[in-house]
Amino acid sequence: MSVRDEAARLAGEVAELRHAIHQEPEIGLDLPKTQDKVLRALEGLPLTVSTGRALSSVTAVLRGGAPGPVVLLRGDMDALLVTEETGLPYASAIPGVMHACGHDQHTAMLAGAARLLCARQAELPGTVIFMFQPGEEGHAGARHMIDEGVLDAAGERPVAAYGLHVTSNRLPCGVFSTRPGPILAAADQITVTVHGRGGHASQPHLAADPIPAACEMVLALQTMVTRKFDVFDPVVITTGSFHAGTTDNVIPDQATFLATARSYSASSRALLADAVPRLITDIASAHGLTADARYSAEYPVTVNDAAEAEFALETITEVFGSGRGVRGEFPIPGAEDFSFVLDEVPGAFVFLGACPPDRDPATAPTNHSAVATFDDAALAEGTALYAELALRRLARG
Ligand SMILES: [Zn+2]
Ligand SMILES: [Zn+2]
Numbered sequence: 001m002s003v004r005d006e007a008a009r010l011a012g013e014v015a016e017l018r019h020a021i022h023q024e025p026e027i028g029l030d031l032p033k034t035q036d037k038v039l040r041a042l043e044g045l046p047l048t049v050s051t052g053r054a055l056s057s058v059t060a061v062l063r064g065g066a067p068g069p070v071v072l073l074r075g076d077m078d079a080l081l082v083t084e085e086t087g088l089p090y091a092s093a094i095p096g097v098m099h100a101c102g103h104d105q106h107t108a109m110l111a112g113a114a115r116l117l118c119a120r121q122a123e124l125p126g127t128v129i130f131m132f133q134p135g136e137e138g139h140a141g142a143r144h145m146i147d148e149g150v151l152d153a154a155g156e157r158p159v160a161a162y163g164l165h166v167t168s169n170r171l172p173c174g175v176f177s178t179r180p181g182p183i184l185a186a187a188d189q190i191t192v193t194v195h196g197r198g199g200h201a202s203q204p205h206l207a208a209d210p211i212p213a214a215c216e217m218v219l220a221l222q223t224m225v226t227r228k229f230d231v232f233d234p235v236v237i238t239t240g241s242f243h244a245g246t247t248d249n250v251i252p253d254q255a256t257f258l259a260t261a262r263s264y265s266a267s268s269r270a271l272l273a274d275a276v277p278r279l280i281t282d283i284a285s286a287h288g289l290t291a292d293a294r295y296s297a298e299y300p301v302t303v304n305d306a307a308e309a310e311f312a313l314e315t316i317t318e319v320f321g322s323g324r325g326v327r328g329e330f331p332i333p334g335a336e337d338f339s340f341v342l343d344e345v346p347g348a349f350v351f352l353g354a355c356p357p358d359r360d361p362a363t364a365p366t367n368h369s370a371v372a373t374f375d376d377a378a379l380a381e382g383t384a385l386y387a388e389l390a391l392r393r394l395a396r397g
Helices: 003-023 032-042 103-118 141-147 210-228 266-286 306-320 338-342 377-396
Strands: 048-051 058-063 066-076 125-133 160-172 176-178 181-184 186-195 235-244 254-263 290-299 302-304 325-327 347-355
Touching: 003 032, 003 103, 003 306, 003 377, 032 048, 032 058, 032 103, 058 103, 066 103, 066 141, 066 338, 066 377, 103 125, 103 160, 103 377, 125 141, 125 377, 141 338, 160 306, 160 338, 160 377, 176 306, 181 306, 186 210, 186 266, 210 235, 210 254, 210 266, 235 266, 254 266, 266 290, 302 306, 302 338, 302 347, 306 325, 306 347, 306 377, 338 347, 347 377
Parallel strands: 066 125, 066 160, 160 347, 176 325
Antiparallel strands: 048 058, 058 125, 176 347, 181 302, 186 254, 186 290, 235 254
16 A cells, blocks of 8 residues: 555545644643654553653654664644634634644644554665654744653664645645755844933923834834845844833833844854844934844744755655655745754755635635634655655665
8 A cells, every 4th residue: 555545545544643632722832732642642652752851842753664764753843822713613612822823733643644654664775763743833842852862762863854845825726836955944033222311202302212213223224134134045124022111191211112133044144143233232322212123033944955855856756656746945934943954964854735625725814813824635745755754764774
């Protein structure tokens, strides 16, 4: 039986696991119920399983019957602080928490792939590490798992690592997409506090008003983006939070704002980290004020290895037929902590369309929406791709 047929045969149990995880979503690095479901799904399989110390991760190692290299497959497991409004029969039973990014599908597909590959253990030429990861949504769970040794779980470093991500829009169900080079942005945070001196709004010359200076900083960041960065290596800065003052006739002591900075290369990212704080503090000083500007590095650029991305596209075409693998023209402005893995091991991050058939991928709600839905029909395809990437990459040696 082909891997794809076998994945289709497993689709029912993969969907069952997915629905159970979806109904009981958990947030952040501590996902005990999700971890438990994964451990139960892997029970009885010929795997060496370990769990995380600082986070509820699961690392499972499958040693094949034939010698060969190590490959890592990753699925993330955490949900979001979103109140689900899909009305699905298996919708979240936890108020305010929802698997709105489809990580329930990743976890279930990776468990399905583990089952499928375990059935082929005897002929497997090498070792597979299954990385079940909490805390993708802003908690750098991948970084924690690397610190706890996931990349060395098999005794030697993987030659390749692959991650899958479903998308509720953009791609028709069952269509995969990836690209060589950057596939997702780096996402960093800019935190600014402008210190002035409060006073009566009618006599600003007797106070030190932080608000106009903070407004100038917000606009100057946009000018900086257009003057300091190569237009073909784009940077996006968005100020998403801006707070100062309490009423119209009082000059406040402080103004604060938060911005996100997205970039697609290590060099642009380094330039941001250097130029942003300087711009802020120099504008403050031009107005006789002071400012604290913190540039916090969060997730790096997710960079696909060119050869591994080509290999993934080839595998998709060979397994599923032409037209099922789309070479992404541009990176996506979101960010992923699988970037930490790809900083250390060559590999590829692949998107999988899971848009339900009654929605148009061009207009369907995006990941993170309270009404985003991910079709179960994608599960067999993602399970098959995880397994095929491992099998074919190991066979290459
Ligand atoms: Zn997400
Ligand atoms: Zn996600």
